[in-house]
Amino acid sequence: VTARVDFADWPFMAKLADWIVGAHMGILFGIVNQLLLAATAVALIVVIVLGYRMWWRRRPTRTTGLTLPAGPRRGVLAGLRPHEAVLVTLALAGFGYFAPLFGVSLAVFVAVDVALGRWQTRAARQ
Amino acid sequence: MIDDLFLRWIVTALFVFSALECGYAIVTGRRDWTHVEAHLLHFVMAVAMAVMAWPRGATLPTTGPMVFFGLAAIWFLAIMFTTARHRAVGGYHAFMMLAMAWMYAVMNGSLLPGQAMSGHHDAQGSAVAMNMPGMNMAAGAGASSGPGYPAWIDALDWLCTVVFAVAAVWWLYRYFAERQADPGRRHIGIMCQAMMAAGMAVMFGVML
Numbered sequence: 513v514t515a516r517v518d519f520a521d522w523p524f525m526a527k528l529a530d531w532i533v534g535a536h537m538g539i540l541f542g543i544v545n546q547l548l549l550a551a552t553a554v555a556l557i558v559v560i561v562l563g564y565r566m567w568w569r570r571r572p573t574r575t576t577g578l579t580l581p582a583g584p585r586r587g588v589l590a591g592l593r594p595h596e597a598v599l600v601t602l603a604l605a606g607f608g609y610f611a612p613l614f615g616v617s618l619a620v621f622v623a624v625d626v627a628l629g630r631w632q633t634r635a636a637r638q
Numbered sequence: 639m640i641d642d643l644f645l646r647w648i649v650t651a652l653f654v655f656s657a658l659e660c661g662y663a664i665v666t667g668r669r670d671w672t673h674v675e676a677h678l679l680h681f682v683m684a685v686a687m688a689v690m691a692w693p694r695g696a697t698l699p700t701t702g703p704m705v706f707f708g709l710a711a712i713w714f715l716a717i718m719f720t721t722a723r724h725r726a727v728g729g730y731h732a733f734m735m736l737a738m739a740w741m742y743a744v745m746n747g748s749l750l751p752g753q754a755m756s757g758h759h760d761a762q763g764s765a766v767a768m769n770m771p772g773m774n775m776a777a778g779a780g781a782s783s784g785p786g787y788p789a790w791i792d793a794l795d796w797l798c799t800v801v802f803a804v805a806a807v808w809w810l811y812r813y814f815a816e817r818q819a820d821p822g823r824r825h826i827g828i829m830c831q832a833m834m835a836a837g838m839a840v841m842f843g844v845m846l
Contacts, residue, residue, distance in 0.1 A: 524846050590821075594814040601810060612644050 639696035657684035704742035711735035752788035802839035
């Protein structure tokens with residue numbers, strides 16, 4: 513052993529990262545945190561299933577055959593009140609940082625969606 | 639530099655997008671020289687910050703850029719005091735340029751009073767001082783901005799982090815508000831300011 517670095521000597525960001533990892537893995541706060549995490553996991557599954565159910569129920573039903581539902585209209589985020597849009601953006605950015613696969617795929621999706629929107633707007637003007 | 643590779647790419651993307659927007663504004667925007675000069679300074683700043691996030695960037699000289707951004711801060715202050723409109727925004731731009739000069743001064747490792755890194759100037763000193771906390775524990779043990787740094791340097795780094803984090807939220811709010819008020823325009827310039835402020839907050843945040 514050539515050196516020793518105690519937790520108290522860690523920089524603030526390192527402490528924060530350690531606390532977040534501990535909270536995320538159920539190490540911090542014991543059984544209370546584990547129950548909370550389990551409830552969060554169940555709630556997430558419920559929200560995902562309900563989301564797909566809502567999406568499916570919105571599909572056109574008067575046509576014959578299998579018709580998939582349409583996607584949400586473009587510009588929903590900008591249609592929110594500014595402080596709501598800011599909160600959504602910050603939440604997504606924060607979550608995207610801690611879940612990089614989600615963050616990168618969301619960023620690519622937004623970039624493609626913005627590009628498609630611009631292209632459609634330009635085509636509509638012409 | 640930022641050791642966390644994902645965060646490094648995020649900051650790089652924020653500043654590269656900002657630099658592209660500034661370049662686009664120079665080419666297609668108003669032709670008066672104050673407009674071009676302001677966007678040119680923001681362009682240089684965005685490129686400098688994108689470079690600074692990478693290991694090679696931390697080895698570059700710091701004195702020249704520090705003087706450059708110090709002069710840029712004076713220029714924005716002069717614009718602020720000589721024009722009647724947008725004084726608060728002009729003051730913010732001056733603060734941002736001053737923060738750039740400050741960051742280069744901290745990276746230098748020997749320019750500021752109290753920095754105990756004599757003999758570790760520019761390249762080596764900056765590499766030690768700017769390592770991402772949590773990733774390189776040995777370098778940052780016991781101090782935030784660098785070994786032996788006085789508390790006032792940390793305090794100013796905290797101040798810059800908080801100011802730019804608040805500024806990022808404010809610019810983002812303004813982007814959505816202006817977009818609702820005038821949906822016909824793109825308002826990319828405001829989004830670019832939000833991105834630059836967010837990038838600055840991260841760069842100062844990793845120094846804590």
